[in-house]
Amino acid sequence: MDVLIRKEHSADVTAISAVNEEAFGRADEANLVDLLRNSSAFVPELSLVAETNGAIVGHVLFTKIKIIDSFNHRFESLALAPIAVRSSFQRKGIGAALIQAGLNKAREIGYLSVIVLGHETYYPKFGFQPASRWNIQPPFDVPDEAFMAVELVECGLKQVSGIVVYAKEFEAV
Structure with a gap:
C-alpha cells in the first residue's frame, strides 16, 4: 500500500473531519x-494527512x-494532538508515519520540542519520555508516564521547565 504524507490542503477539511470522527467515534x-485551524496556535506546515489511492486515511496536528x-518565562513548544487514522487502516504504520513526518517537519522549521498526552508504551518509540524529566508539568491531573516530551534537537529542553499552557481551543474537548 502506497501512502503519501503531505501538508493538508483546504480541500481536505471535510475528509480530515471524517477521519477524526471515525477514529474517535465522536x-x-x-x-x-x-x-x-482558525487559531493563532495553528502551524499550517504541521497539519499533515496520509493519503492512499486519492483518499485521506489519516491526520496529525501539531x-x-x-x-x-x-518566573513567568515563556518557552514555545508544540503539542501533538490529535492523531487519527481510519479504523480500516489502523495498525499498518500510518499513524507512526504521520507522527515521524510531523516531528521531522517541526525540527526542519525550527521547533525544539513536542509535548504529547498519550499511551506510555506507544510514544517512546519516537523518543518521547515523561515530561517530568525536565520538570515540565501538565495543566491538569494525568499520570506522569502519559504526559511526555521529546527534544527535536539536542538540549532542546535545556533550561526549560514549568507548566504547559495549551491553546484555549483545547478547552472545548
Missing part, C-alpha cells in the same frame, strides 16, 4: 481540529503551546 476531535515557569 465529533469532539474533529471540532477541535477546526477550532485550532500546534503551538507555551511552557511557563515560576
Whole structure:
C-alpha cells in the first residue's frame, strides 16, 4: 500500500473531519481540529494527512503551546494532538508515519520540542519520555508516564521547565 504524507490542503477539511470522527467515534476531535485551524496556535506546515489511492486515511496536528515557569518565562513548544487514522487502516504504520513526518517537519522549521498526552508504551518509540524529566508539568491531573516530551534537537529542553499552557481551543474537548 502506497501512502503519501503531505501538508493538508483546504480541500481536505471535510475528509480530515471524517477521519477524526471515525477514529474517535465522536465529533469532539474533529471540532477541535477546526477550532485550532482558525487559531493563532495553528502551524499550517504541521497539519499533515496520509493519503492512499486519492483518499485521506489519516491526520496529525501539531500546534503551538507555551511552557511557563515560576518566573513567568515563556518557552514555545508544540503539542501533538490529535492523531487519527481510519479504523480500516489502523495498525499498518500510518499513524507512526504521520507522527515521524510531523516531528521531522517541526525540527526542519525550527521547533525544539513536542509535548504529547498519550499511551506510555506507544510514544517512546519516537523518543518521547515523561515530561517530568525536565520538570515540565501538565495543566491538569494525568499520570506522569502519559504526559511526555521529546527534544527535536539536542538540549532542546535545556533550561526549560514549568507548566504547559495549551491553546484555549483545547478547552472545548
